Amino acid sequence: MAAPQSNITRRRLAARAEGSDEYQTKLRELVNVAADVFKEKGYEAATLAEIAERFGSVRASLYYYVSGKEELFQEAVRDILARNLADAERIHGLDLQVREKLDMLISQLIASYEDHYPHMSVYVQENMLRVTGERTVWATQMVRDTRRLEKVWIRLLQQGMDERVLRSDIPAVLMANILFGMCNWTHRWFKPGPKLSASQIADAISKIFFEGAVSQVPPAPVT
Structure with missing residues (x-):
């Protein structure tokens, strides 16, 4: 009862x-x-x-x-991941080159930090620690959406490797974790303001990441 x-x-x-x-x-x-x-x-x-x-x-x-406090936390981050996932899946489906899609994914994620500050920072800072051990409907959905978002990035990175656009001596999962780490760590120091924009950060991450990730092997021929 x-x-x-x-x-x-x-x-x-x-x-x-x-x-x-x-x-x-x-x-x-x-x-x-x-x-x-x-x-x-x-x-x-x-x-x-x-x-x-x-x-x-x-x-x-x-x-x-x-x-209570837990519901306040959930309300602070509830819709952010769902929007980021929808954007990532939309970008994945575009008729563009892999590098272009990955650039767009990086830009979209960093822009989300700026648009939803400090909610997005709270999500990165606290969310997975808070939900991975929970079995609520909310926690289950958050974990499921996070895994789906990760898979979009991994699929694109693997495609880039298959097409010899990206180096293939690093597993796609590891490369995705490194790229996520570069993006997500910005929650520790990025606060939107006039000195630094999301687009500047995204551009820097793309340049640093792709300089190390680009393949030294000639691209696969287009069939």
């Missing part, structure tokens, strides 16, 4: 069902505040009390919007 719902839980569910613009705006503001705190403190060290203080409220009032 399910436990009875608290009054605040009933109010939260009713407000979400109604979906008023005011409620959704305040929820987004709360999630943005939480993302900032998660970025600064890390998920484990962050507290609802601190999030509430920055939100200009008290801890108890947060339960009108979310069930």
